[in-house]
Amino acid sequence: MLSEREVLSTFEMIKNEHLDVRTVTLGISLFDCASDDLSKFFDKIYTRIVSTAKDLVRVCDEVGDKYGIPVVNKRIAISPMAIVAAPFDSEQMVEIARTLDKAAREVQIDFIGGFSALVEKGMATGDLSLIEAIPEALTQTERVCASVNVASTKAGINMDGVYLMGKTIKEAAHLTRDRDGLACAKLCVFANIPQDIPFMAGAYLGVGEPGAVINVGVSGPGVVKKAIDRTLEANPEADLGMLSETIKKTAFKVTKIGELIGREVAKKVGVQFGIVDLSLAPTPNVGDSVGEIFQSLGLDSIGVPGSTAILAMLNDAVKKGGSFASSYVGGLSGAFIPVSEDLNIANAARDGFLNLEKLEAMTSVCSVGLDMVAVPGDTSAETLAAIIADEMAIGVINRKTTATRIIPVPGKKAGDKAYFGGLLGEATIMPVREGFSEKFIRLGGLIPAPLQSLNN
Amino acid sequence: MQKFALSVLGQDRPGIVAKVAEILADFGCNIEDLSQTILQWEFAAIYIFSKPDQVDPEDILHTLEQALNPWGLTVILKPADKPNKWIDEPADPFVVTAIGQDKVGQIAKLTGIMRDFGCNITGLKAINHSQTFPDKMVMVFEIAVPLSTNFKQLRDELEQAAHSVGLKFTIQHRDIFENIHRI
Numbered sequence A: 001m002l003s004e005r006e007v008l009s010t011f012e013m014i015k016n017e018h019l020d021v022r023t024v025t026l027g028i029s030l031f032d033c034a035s036d037d038l039s040k041f042f043d044k045i046y047t048r049i050v051s052t053a054k055d056l057v058r059v060c061d062e063v064g065d066k067y068g069i070p071v072v073n074k075r076i077a078i079s080p081m082a083i084v085a086a087p088f089d090s091e092q093m094v095e096i097a098r099t100l101d102k103a104a105r106e107v108q109i110d111f112i113g114g115f116s117a118l119v120e121k122g123m124a125t126g127d128l129s130l131i132e133a134i135p136e137a138l139t140q141t142e143r144v145c146a147s148v149n150v151a152s153t154k155a156g157i158n159m160d161g162v163y164l165m166g167k168t169i170k171e172a173a174h175l176t177r178d179r180d181g182l183a184c185a186k187l188c189v190f191a192n193i194p195q196d197i198p199f200m201a202g203a204y205l206g207v208g209e210p211g212a213v214i215n216v217g218v219s220g221p222g223v224v225k226k227a228i229d230r231t232l233e234a235n236p237e238a239d240l241g242m243l244s245e246t247i248k249k250t251a252f253k254v255t256k257i258g259e260l261i262g263r264e265v266a267k268k269v270g271v272q273f274g275i276v277d278l279s280l281a282p283t284p285n286v287g288d289s290v291g292e293i294f295q296s297l298g299l300d301s302i303g304v305p306g307s308t309a310i311l312a313m314l315n316d317a318v319k320k321g322g323s324f325a326s327s328y329v330g331g332l333s334g335a336f337i338p339v340s341e342d343l344n345i346a347n348a349a350r351d352g353f354l355n356l357e358k359l360e361a362m363t364s365v366c367s368v369g370l371d372m373v374a375v376p377g378d379t380s381a382e383t384l385a386a387i388i389a390d391e392m393a394i395g396v397i398n399r400k401t402t403a404t405r406i407i408p409v410p411g412k413k414a415g416d417k418a419y420f421g422g423l424l425g426e427a428t429i430m431p432v433r434e435g436f437s438e439k440f441i442r443l444g445g446l447i448p449a450p451l452q453s454l455n456n
Numbered sequence B: 001m002q003k004f005a006l007s008v009l010g011q012d013r014p015g016i017v018a019k020v021a022e023i024l025a026d027f028g029c030n031i032e033d034l035s036q037t038i039l040q041w042e043f044a045a046i047y048i049f050s051k052p053d054q055v056d057p058e059d060i061l062h063t064l065e066q067a068l069n070p071w072g073l074t075v076i077l078k079p080a081d082k083p084n085k086w087i088d089e090p091a092d093p094f095v096v097t098a099i100g101q102d103k104v105g106q107i108a109k110l111t112g113i114m115r116d117f118g119c120n121i122t123g124l125k126a127i128n129h130s131q132t133f134p135d136k137m138v139m140v141f142e143i144a145v146p147l148s149t150n151f152k153q154l155r156d157e158l159e160q161a162a163h164s165v166g167l168k169f170t171i172q173h174r175d176i177f178e179n180i181h182r183i
Helices: A004-015 A038-053 A056-067 A090-106 A124-139 A159-175 A181-187 A221-234 A240-269 A290-297 A307-325 A345-348 A358-362 A381-397 A440-443 B017-026 B057-071 B107-116 B152-164 B176-179
Strands: A021-028 A072-077 A111-118 A145-151 A156-159 A187-191 A214-220 A272-280 A369-376 A402-409 A417-419 A426-429 B002-011 B030-039 B042-051 B074-081 B091-100 B120-128 B137-146 B167-173
Touching: A004 A156, A004 B091, A004 B137, A004 B167, A004 B176, A021 A038, A021 A056, A021 A240, A038 A072, A038 A090, A056 A240, A072 A090, A090 A111, A090 A124, A090 A145, A111 A381, A111 A402, A124 A145, A124 A159, A124 A181, A145 A159, A145 A181, A145 A381, A145 B042, A156 A159, A156 A187, A156 A381, A156 B042, A159 A181, A159 A187, A159 A402, A159 A440, A181 A187, A181 A290, A181 A402, A187 A358, A187 A381, A214 A240, A221 A240, A221 A290, A240 A272, A240 A307, A240 B176, A272 A307, A290 A307, A290 A345, A358 A369, A358 A381, A369 A381, A369 B002, A369 B057, A381 A402, A381 B137, A440 B152, B002 B017, B002 B057, B017 B030, B017 B042, B017 B057, B057 B074, B091 B107, B091 B152, B107 B137, B152 B167, B167 B176
Parallel strands: A021 A072, A072 A111, A111 A145, A145 A187, A214 A272, A369 A402
Antiparallel strands: A021 A214, A145 A156, A187 A402, A417 A426, B002 B042, B002 B074, B030 B042, B091 B137, B091 B167, B120 B137
16 A cells, blocks of 8 residues: 555645646657658658657657646657758758648647757858758747757857857847747757757757657656745754755656656657656746745745855756656756746846846856847847857856747837747846947857866 | 455454464464554454364354454454456556545545446545645545556546545556655
């Protein structure tokens, strides 16, 4: 007989604390679909995606039902399209994105990631075509996500790529100006992008990965917050060491669930199981917020002094619990702080507790970076590139992943609200120091790999 | 060696298990399985034991009654049955949790549906005033769901029934608890 405590704590996690499996992402390699004949290429990638993923949604729902844990999102990550579709020009790349969108609709998944390029050391023809296609591709499609890796600890920072991404983001925002620049919410610029992220918008299937693989993203900020609240209620003397232990244990449980469900889905879909990405990924729902954890740990709001220390502790405890629970932890694994996707963080930005500079400082210890940050629509491509460059530097020097998903909201200024809808949420536009970075960005070139890269 | 099932029911006090075990040992009986619980202040235990062929079960029953009746305990002894088709049917272990204000008929409603789907209850606890939910009734059923069951239909009917009697409800494969709580 199971103990009452075991059963009831699980019941609470599901019913009242938003425990779920945030995403099951099926990675599909498209390398053997390569062709220089566009129509053949369309057929091959469409058939490959649909045939591999046809049962994904049904199986995820069945397995979710069996364990009583909902699998909220079902997604697909594909090989980086800049490599697979290297022979094609940017207009053809847009057509390819439309084909991906069609395949995603056919198998009823909500996002397909991998409209991606890896350009940390330089750009090949396919990379340039893909990046040039990104604004149109993300405007004309609903479910396609794009990512571009412009930096790594081993290669340094490709500042030409960074500048190009600044311009690309501006153009993507302009093309979706009627939707507050929504295309930019589906575009991430990375340093040290992992090959197996299940979370969007950065998911893609790296070159060293299997032909098909299930990667799982688990979440649970609500569960962590409640666990901290319970610890403090039971023991008002609990210190940060004890609370860190609570977070670690909670992360362990959440990761175990992710692996159990991921392995069963992989078995039923008939593909290999890859990794669990244990990330605290919030949604705009009350009680499913990373920001609220900061309040449980004694700060009035995320963004005030003390926030970076809390985030560092949180990220570390999550990783420790997760790595004990599963031998196959990957992806981003840590705490996300996406501004618009977390009601509490969005409110902190609205109320002036959180600004771009503090957010950037916090990204040095979080698992992703400047995520879902809305800035004024007149922010220049050069300033956007400079923001990206700063974020990339944090990743490169600290041997960690960092990313930016930044939205210059057309026609809006600091203090206005941007609305992205659904899980993407809404955010108050943050002020940016505009017009001081142009000369630096125009220098271009590669910032060399840091000393940290010489570790052989 | 023949197997017997023994049940002992009555007001709890120290020494019941020891007394029964001593008597069975004196007769050369081996206790194979034993489950004991206390609800509020009522004690209940069920034993499966095997006895030497030459021992008369009537003697065992008589000795147990002589020892336990004065303590207000009732004793039932019967030969243990062989497993029937319900026990042998291939099934998956699930856990049903239902929580809400205590009302007449809640258990009848849920277990009626379980019966209709051929699910065998292998463990059941219904707890009033639990530590986690002091003002609510908490029911935890462990059930064997035959592999042939339409699980979605079972879940939907149980959920609907639970809501109709004011209960919050989950049904989950047992493995989830093993995974979350045990290393």
